[in-house]
Amino acid sequence: xxxxxxxxxxxxxxxxxxxxxxxxxxxxxxxxxxxxxxxxxxxxxxxxxxxxxxxxxxxxxxxxxxxxxxxxxxxxxxxxxxxxxxxxxxxxxxxxxxxxxxxxxxxxxxxxxxxxxxxxxxxxxxxxxxxxxxxxxxxxxxxxxxxxxxxxxxxxxxxxxxxxxxxxxxxxxxxxxxxxxx
Amino acid sequence: xxxxxxxxxxxxxxxxxxxxxxxxxxxxxxxxxxxxxxxxxxxxxxxxxxxxxxxxxxxxxxxxxxxxxxxxxxxxxxxxxxxxxxxxxxxxxxxxxxxxxxxxxxxxxxxxxxxxxxxxxxxxxxxxxxxxxxxxxxxxxxxxxxxxxxxxxxxxxxxxxxxxxxxxxxxxxxxxxxxxxxxxxxxxxxxxxxxxxxx
Numbered sequence: 001x002x003x004x005x006x007x008x009x010x011x012x013x014x015x016x017x018x019x020x021x022x023x024x025x026x027x028x029x030x031x032x033x034x035x036x037x038x039x040x041x042x043x044x045x046x047x048x049x050x051x052x053x054x055x056x057x058x059x060x061x062x063x064x065x066x067x068x069x070x071x072x073x074x075x076x077x078x079x080x081x082x083x084x085x086x087x088x089x090x091x092x093x094x095x096x097x098x099x100x101x102x103x104x105x106x107x108x109x110x111x112x113x114x115x116x117x118x119x120x121x122x123x124x125x126x127x128x129x130x131x132x133x134x135x136x137x138x139x140x141x142x143x144x145x146x147x148x149x150x151x152x153x154x155x156x157x158x159x160x161x162x163x164x165x166x167x168x169x170x171x172x173x174x175x176x177x178x179x180x181x182x
Numbered sequence: 183x184x185x186x187x188x189x190x191x192x193x194x195x196x197x198x199x200x201x202x203x204x205x206x207x208x209x210x211x212x213x214x215x216x217x218x219x220x221x222x223x224x225x226x227x228x229x230x231x232x233x234x235x236x237x238x239x240x241x242x243x244x245x246x247x248x249x250x251x252x253x254x255x256x257x258x259x260x261x262x263x264x265x266x267x268x269x270x271x272x273x274x275x276x277x278x279x280x281x282x283x284x285x286x287x288x289x290x291x292x293x294x295x296x297x298x299x300x301x302x303x304x305x306x307x308x309x310x311x312x313x314x315x316x317x318x319x320x321x322x323x324x325x326x327x328x329x330x331x332x333x334x335x336x337x338x339x340x341x342x343x344x345x346x347x348x349x350x351x352x353x354x355x356x357x358x359x360x361x362x363x364x365x366x367x368x369x370x371x372x373x374x375x376x377x378x379x380x381x
Binding site: 003005011029043051055062067121145147 | 197203213215216226230232233
């Protein structure tokens with residue numbers, strides 16, 4: 001993975017160029033916001049958390065090691081903020097998922113069609129993902145949507161490397177089972 | 183991971199999952215909360231040194247540079263690398279009658295023996311296999327100074343003067359000498375283009 005572009009931007013920011021950080025914000029706001037939205041379920045809270053994640057990353061930018069991918073490091077900061085948020089609101093990630101998404105229908109996602117016969121393969125996938133435990137779902141999305149290395153998945157979710165491998169493997173297996181039953 | 187291969191289609195779909203977009207102005211709101219970082223000059227230099235950079239070039243544009251470099255290498259090898267030792271190859275001496283002149287840069291060396299009354303004086307040395315046959319010196323009768331200019335290859339040469347075909351003497355003006363193994367001395371010269379040696 002070529003990280004030289006992000007590294008050069010970070011060097012600019014550390015040299016005093018604040019506007020250069022805007023390049024990183026534009027580049028990574030969607031995956032970070034999407035991650036926070038899946039955690040909180042609320043767009044306003046997700047946006048606040050995503051904004052805080054970027055601000056926190058800016059403050060800690062001199063701790064970032066050049067040559068490594070920036071998004072996993074940023075997502076780890078975002079996840080730490082999300083856990084603090086959930087703790088303050090007396091919510092748990094895994095329980096949140098089960099309480100919130102017992103067989104969630106795609107119609108509860110704002111952009112998804114509700115009629116069964118109009119569901120596309122992607123909509124079926126989204127519906128199936130929402131039925132997975134939160135950590136399984138995030139492991140799959142970070143690994144296959146964000147193209148994280150397995151160790152970056154582990155760091156972002158604050159689990160062991162073997163734990164990450166297990167969640168990815170079982171997540172794929174359960175996802176396929178859910179889709180085959182749909 | 184090998185077990186992922188059987189889920190290839192599912193993995194492809196996961197890669198195409200849509201992402202949500204925050205409300206307009208998100209970037210501006212983030213940047214509005216930030217203060218410029220103040221880095222010391224040495225830190226800026228350090229960051230510049232450790233930051234990976236991407237270098238791109240068009241290969242065809244390097245052809246002229248490569249051609250110049252190749253030409254310089256060829257010129258260097260022809261003019262600067264020392265030639266082989268020609269001490270024992272008299273055919274390379276241009277004054278050796280009928281000798282074939284190799285394509286090397288010979289150095290003109292003036293041999294001079296002063297105030298020596300004699301019928302004949304020859305220069306003999308490592309460059310002519312100590313053979314006096316072709317290197318007869320000319321004399322200025324006014325002061326009995328014998329002279330001869332020879333074209334020698336660059337490098338170290340030993341020599342002496344053969345007087346009247348009988349007596350071998352070293353050059354009294356030579357800076358360097360070497361024992362000849364027969365109880366006497368040979369003179370030594372170092373011929374090169376930067377410092378053509380006149381004796």
